[in-house]
Amino acid sequence: MITAVFPGSFDPVTRGHLDMIQRASRLVDRLIVAVMVNTSKQPLFSMADKVAMISAEVQDLPNVEVQAATGLTVDFMAKMHATVLVRGLRNEQDFGYERDIAWMNKSLNDQIETICLIARPPYAYFSSSLIKEVAKMGADVSKYVPDAVAQLLQTRLRERANE
Ligand code: ADP
Numbered sequence: 001m002i003t004a005v006f007p008g009s010f011d012p013v014t015r016g017h018l019d020m021i022q023r024a025s026r027l028v029d030r031l032i033v034a035v036m037v038n039t040s041k042q043p044l045f046s047m048a049d050k051v052a053m054i055s056a057e058v059q060d061l062p063n064v065e066v067q068a069a070t071g072l073t074v075d076f077m078a079k080m081h082a083t084v085l086v087r088g089l090r091n092e093q094d095f096g097y098e099r100d101i102a103w104m105n106k107s108l109n110d111q112i113e114t115i116c117l118i119a120r121p122p123y124a125y126f127s128s129s130l131i132k133e134v135a136k137m138g139a140d141v142s143k144y145v146p147d148a149v150a151q152l153l154q155t156r157l158r159e160r161a162n163e
Helices: 015-025 047-057 073-080 092-108 128-136 147-162
Strands: 003-008 030-035 064-068 084-089 113-118
Touching: 003 015, 003 073, 015 030, 015 047, 015 084, 015 113, 030 047, 030 073, 047 064, 047 147, 073 092, 084 092, 092 113, 128 147
Parallel strands: 003 030, 003 084, 030 064, 084 113
Antiparallel strands: none
């Protein structure tokens, strides 16, 4: 049985992430979407928000589950008996970044293989950060994120503006 982990900060989950999750779920027996803390990014959403948002969107995928995780991805994977780490590649910049992480993870735990799925248009054109940026300026982002996520995004941005 192959267990894979798709780790990310998902701040928030986008239609691009969900396309990756659906595609990856067809390749493995069990897929765990791991909501991780990216120490170089300041999150807008709490871990609980993120887990709830993703869980609602993957309900129809029986072999997918969502978990919050802290610490090293490879340590979380060992705990879950997962051997495949899934990441998405949108462009050349992603490639450089993902290659370095994959090399590091391989050297931390040789049992783990990273597989990268190539993002497809139109998903390859956007990121969570860009979506938050345009949403802040009042753009309708329902093309890029599920409707429930777009709504919560408005709420969190309003709260942030009032802080
Ligand atoms: P991280 O902070 O770990 O990079 P992200 O949530 O930004 O977390 O991304 C998680 C994974 O999803 C990464 O491999 C990233 O390349 C991929 N990804 C991000 N946005 C998209 C998208 N629009 N389409 C496909 N894959 C994406």
